[in-house]
Amino acid sequence: MANGIDPSTSMAALFGSRVRRLRTAAGLTQAELGDRTHVVSTRITQIERASGAKPTLALARALDAALGADNLLVELWPYVYREAFPDWSRKFMARSERAVSIGEYAAHVVPGLLQTEEYARAVLSVGLTLSSEAQLEERLTVRMGRQERLGSADRPVLWVVLDEAVLRRPIGGHAVMRGQLERLIAAAAEPHITVQVLPFDQGEHDAMGGSLTILALSDGSEVAYTEGAHYGQLIEDPVEVRTFSLTYDRLRAAALPPLMSLDMIRSVMEGNHRGAKVPSRSERRRVAQEQLQQSGGRQLRGGGGRVPRRGPRP
Known part of the structure; x- marks a missing residue:
């Protein structure tokens, strides 16, 4: 000293x-x-x-x-x-770097791990905490740097559920948004990444108003993280985490199956964010059933929701 x-x-x-x-x-x-x-x-x-x-x-x-x-x-x-971030945010970032699987429900924007640089710049350019262009560049560098882990040897399994609103809000303009939708389609082709879309016609659900992330760590434990426009909360209590984990399972079950989700993303992209056709619930259930049977999955419940397969949590 x-x-x-x-x-x-x-x-x-x-x-x-x-x-x-x-x-x-x-x-x-x-x-x-x-x-x-x-x-x-x-x-x-x-x-x-x-x-x-x-x-x-x-x-x-x-x-x-x-x-x-x-x-x-x-x-x-x-x-x-x-250190410029609140304690709960720092804890979340630290745990994310050690997670073996990440499950995300995004209500408003594409999750940072799958953002293009142009889309990320547009997202990070707004907010009450942004003070300078230099700070914007720092935040952009950190966000892009976090994506490197998806290509590393210890990459996590990533399962993302996107609200339909995420696809339809042209953040950064239509050209930037088209590039972002193309990025989602390319990412979904990776064996360790799954993308689903939760359509508007599913109505209300338990995670409305904010985003939800479930992190599974190598020791078998899980943590949950909820986030809104100007707040975030890290949940570590096992009972509370289990509640959020079940909420996330229900969101996955209510969302379009992966193949239908990709079709919807393409439809939104090609239709310039207008008029993408959402399959009926009976059609979604039929296709989901076929996919589950092909992969040895369980049958669907009578209510139409897909029973999440047990195994490594996304």
Whole structure:
């Protein structure tokens, strides 16, 4: 704590202490490091003291390169960035990175893991907490970075249920939305990703008004996360999680089967978001029954809902 900052107090303090240690080892003054990273010396002072604005990802990369840190500062940066989020949000992001399966119901927008960069930019450009263009770029970088896990060796199983409203709201304009719908169709072709659509004609349901995520972890435990426009809640109590898990199962059962869901996405995309035909409930039940029989699944209940197959939770 030579500079009077305890690195254990926050990730920003730890980041600053590492910058100071590396700078000192390199024999550089704060002004010299500022010149090499194209910022004023007072900005280096703020970083080392964990005061002022948090470093951007671009600055973390510049510092890493200037100090020969071998990606240490770049790898620390996401943790520094997360400190700007509420505690429940940080916990959710940390658990998402360790989840073996992720089940999401999206009420308003495509989930971040499946967003195109253009769509994500449009979504992140609105909101009460956005303060600058630099912050927008940081958030966009983090969101796109989270998607890398879907292509990794430890990728999770992802099962997404989209409310029909998600398909019909042309976020970013029709060109951006078309690209996003194409992305959904391409993602659904991956063996570890399933996409369903919950049509308007299903009426009311338990998750109206917000989105719901169920995370299954490697130790067999589950957590739930609910989110609205300006709030989020992480649920860890097993009894409450089970209630939300059953809600999610009902949403999957009420949604169009995967193949019909893809047909609807294509119809919305090709029809410029107008006039996509939703199959009747009896037709949906018939096709779902055929798909279940082909895959060895269970029969449907008399009420028309699909009985979710047991196995790894999405």
